[in-house]
Amino acid sequence: MECALDAQSLISISLRKIHSSRTQRGGIKLHKNLLVSYVLRNARQLYLSERYAELYRRQQQQQQQQPPHHQHQHLAYAAPGMPARGAYPAPSDFGLHCSSQTTVLDLDTHVVTTVENGYLHQDCCASAHCPCCGQGAPGPGLSSAAGCKRKYYPGQEEEEDDEEEAGELGAEPPGGAPFAPCKRARFEDFCPDSSPDASNISNLISIFGSGFSGLVSRQPDSSEQPPPLNGQLCAKQALASLGAWTRAIVAF
Amino acid sequence: LKCTEKYICCLSFQSKSDIISTVEFNHTGELLATGDKGGRVVIFQREQESKNQVHRRGEYNVYSTFQSHEPEFDYLKSLEIEEKINKIRWLPQQNAAYFLLSTNDKTVKLWKVSERDKRPEGYNLKDEEGRLRDPATITTLRVPVLRPMDLMVEATPRRVFANAHTYHINSISVNSDYETYMSADDLRINLWNFEITNQSFNIVDIKPANMEELTEVITAAEFHPHHCNTFVYSSSKGTIRLCDMRASALCDRHTKFFEEPEDPSNRSFFSEIISSISDVKFSHSGRYIMTRDYLTVKVWDLNMENRPIETYQVHDYLRSKLCSLYENDCIFDKFECVWNGSDSVIMTGSYNNFFRMFDRNTKRDVTLEASRENSKPRAILKPRKVCVGGKRRKDEISVDSLDFSKKILHTAWHPSENIIAVAATNNLYIFQDKVN
Numbered sequence: 001m002e003c004a005l006d007a008q009s010l011i012s013i014s015l016r017k018i019h020s021s022r023t024q025r026g027g028i029k030l031h032k033n034l035l036v037s038y039v040l041r042n043a044r045q046l047y048l049s050e051r052y053a054e055l056y057r058r059q060q061q062q063q064q065q066q067p068p069h070h071q072h073q074h075l076a077y078a079a080p081g082m083p084a085r086g087a088y089p090a091p092s093d094f095g096l097h098c099s100s101q102t103t104v105l106d107l108d109t110h111v112v113t114t115v116e117n118g119y120l121h122q123d124c125c126a127s128a129h130c131p132c133c134g135q136g137a138p139g140p141g142l143s144s145a146a147g148c149k150r151k152y153y154p155g156q157e158e159e160e161d162d163e164e165e166a167g168e169l170g171a172e173p174p175g176g177a178p179f180a181p182c183k184r185a186r187f188e189d190f191c192p193d194s195s196p197d198a199s200n201i202s203n204l205i206s207i208f209g210s211g212f213s214g215l216v217s218r219q220p221d222s223s224e225q226p227p228p229l230n231g232q233l234c235a236k237q238a239l240a241s242l243g244a245w246t247r248a249i250v251a252f
Numbered sequence: 253l254k255c256t257e258k259y260i261c262c263l264s265f266q267s268k269s270d271i272i273s274t275v276e277f278n279h280t281g282e283l284l285a286t287g288d289k290g291g292r293v294v295i296f297q298r299e300q301e302s303k304n305q306v307h308r309r310g311e312y313n314v315y316s317t318f319q320s321h322e323p324e325f326d327y328l329k330s331l332e333i334e335e336k337i338n339k340i341r342w343l344p345q346q347n348a349a350y351f352l353l354s355t356n357d358k359t360v361k362l363w364k365v366s367e368r369d370k371r372p373e374g375y376n377l378k379d380e381e382g383r384l385r386d387p388a389t390i391t392t393l394r395v396p397v398l399r400p401m402d403l404m405v406e407a408t409p410r411r412v413f414a415n416a417h418t419y420h421i422n423s424i425s426v427n428s429d430y431e432t433y434m435s436a437d438d439l440r441i442n443l444w445n446f447e448i449t450n451q452s453f454n455i456v457d458i459k460p461a462n463m464e465e466l467t468e469v470i471t472a473a474e475f476h477p478h479h480c481n482t483f484v485y486s487s488s489k490g491t492i493r494l495c496d497m498r499a500s501a502l503c504d505r506h507t508k509f510f511e512e513p514e515d516p517s518n519r520s521f522f523s524e525i526i527s528s529i530s531d532v533k534f535s536h537s538g539r540y541i542m543t544r545d546y547l548t549v550k551v552w553d554l555n556m557e558n559r560p561i562e563t564y565q566v567h568d569y570l571r572s573k574l575c576s577l578y579e580n581d582c583i584f585d586k587f588e589c590v591w592n593g594s595d596s597v598i599m600t601g602s603y604n605n606f607f608r609m610f611d612r613n614t615k616r617d618v619t620l621e622a623s624r625e626n627s628k629p630r631a632i633l634k635p636r637k638v639c640v641g642g643k644r645r646k647d648e649i650s651v652d653s654l655d656f657s658k659k660i661l662h663t664a665w666h667p668s669e670n671i672i673a674v675a676a677t678n679n680l681y682i683f684q685d686k687v688n
Contacts, residue, residue, distance in 0.1 A: 005575055005579075010521060010575075010578075013578070013579060017581075025332050025334060026331075026332060026333065026334035026336075026357060026420075027329070027331040027332070027333070027357075027420070029420065030419055030420070030438045030439075030466075030469055031420075031422075031438055031469045031471065031488055031528075032584050034466060034467075034468075034469055034488060035488065035524060035525045035528060035584065038524035038525065039521050039522060039524075039525065039578065042520075042521045042522075042523075042524075043521060046521075
């Protein structure tokens with residue numbers, strides 16, 4: 001089916017829908033957000049397949065050149081849960097010479113990991129002056145760097161419901177302060193072993209890393225976003241939206 | 253009913269404010285209830301056919317209006333709960349009063365609608381305005397009598413079934429035992445007894461242990477019309493599960509699973525969205541189920557799970573427009589579908605205030621329009637046609653001229669006659685087939 005929009009536009013539209021659903025009257029609509037997440041996934045798959053086709057082409061052309069020096073440094077920051085494993089050639093082979101990204105594809109799990117400019121986005125959110133946290137929509141995994149289980153949010157089980165005590169954690173209200181997962185006693189119950197699902201978020205990050213200025217330019221009227229300084233800040237903002245998205249999927 | 257029968261408009265009712273969100277005839281067709289986004293319920297009653305005017309079939313007039321749900325605020329979750337009425341379902345009439353269930357996202361209410369045409373007069377301790385009299389002034393006693401009064405229709409909430417749904421309620425369905433009913437939200441279905449409001453049984457729970465593994469939600473549910481142990485629920489993945497409550501207390505394992513394999517040539521970014529089922533309805537006979545997804549209506553035989561027996565294209569010309577429909581959110585519209593009384597014709601809505609009927613026997617279909625211009629009283633509805641490409645004929649409308657803000661999501665068919673109710677935004681139309 002022909003689509004008038006390319007994958008990146010679809011992704012940005014979808015994220016906007018998820019973001020705006022948080023403020024809709026009546027609460028987050030689980031069904032609609034789930035459907036939007038499927039569009040996101042489909043667009044991502046197309047985008048990634050196009051990206052890898054392009055990367056592979058470039059890699060063929062530039063086989064002689066040295067990989068950028070900072071790539072190995074990036075790998076050191078990679079979370080243990082997302083190792084650079086798999087049958088693909090080493091990341092250095094895929095280095096993009098005109099950007100600061102490293103992208104790795106795990107053929108077994110179809111996990112894509114992108115590291116940008118020396119640190120993962122989850123690290124950036126831990127910093128106090130991170131603008132995406134300032135929006136009140138903190139991304140997952142704020143409290144630590146590599147290995148942090150980023151999928152768990154306060155109040156994940158709070159809808160387990162009527163029988164629970166009144167002291168049960170409420171969902172993060174919109175605009176609430178960044179949370180500290182370690183303080184939530186029930187948080188521990190929901191830390192499974194690292195799973196490929198955690199890297200779905202990084203999958204999306206890899207998209208935002210490059211397509212971001214386009215996303216920002218489509219939302220000139222959004223007063224919530226601070227003026228983007230560069231592509232990195234935009235990526236952080238997208239991650240903030242992502243946190244909202246995945247939280248939206250979680251029971252409120 | 254043949255689709256070529258002509259329909260005339262016999263009611264055009266405009267709600268002052270709000271978008272109609274549900275329409276439902278009662279079991280005799282005497283009453284028609286509508287719910288709207290503002291939490292109001294309006295009930296229409298068909299007037300008795302008069303012997304003097306045999307040419308005038310009974311028409312519907314407003315019978316009762318009441319506020320069913322109010323907006324609420326859940327302080328724990330910092331969430332506003334919309335008062336919009338998602339569904340109304342009637343109970344079969346068992347005495348002079350009428351009972352219906354109405355629900356918003358979180359709370360189901362049982363309403364009793366009854367008539368009062370007599371009023372007691374002649375109280376001893378109260379005067380005519382109801383003020384208490386000083387007992388010292390009473391010198392005689394009399395027996396109060398009932399005197400006729402202008403008919404008054406009262407609606408009173410008899411039961412409130414609350415706090416049982418974490419997610420948004422999308423369906424309610426009264427069981428054929430008339431003692432229980434079910435309410436379904438995105439992830440769970442609860443079974444209630446009409447008499448008990450502080451307890452419900454959870455009969456379906458598809459919430460995964462880890463919400464990040466969520467892949468589908470429940471979109472609609474309905475009890476079998478005759479077998480009180482059987483119900484179906486549809487999912488956002490385009491599947492239908494039939495469950496038997498005798499098999500186990502928690503019906504997480506279905507008895508039957510209806511799914512049609514996806515056509516790979518139709519695959520697009522939006523495949524998952526357009527395959528999500530927005531409505532599921534048993535036929536009156538109980539032998540078939542009908543499902544509505546974004547572009548089609550399908551009829552399934554309960555005895556065949558691997559594919560539907562009939563598929564009808566509602567507005568296939570939208571298949572190439574899915575991108576724009578995604579952008580403007582129309583792709584998320586949830587259309588309902590209905591059977592006629594004999595299960596020979598099915599009806600569903602579309603855009604531009606069009607609605608479609610499909611005759612299952614003759615395989616003919618018709619597109620009609622519900623709009624003020626076309627709905628003068630007694631006006632005959634003219635079939636409409638959407639021009640898909642090529643030369644547009646005079647009466648046809650091109651796809652690009654369709655008004656996507658005018659959508660018909662909710663329709664209802666009288667249980668035994670060819671009378672249909674169509675909700676177009678905040679207008680309700682009732683059409684009857686033309687007699688002679």
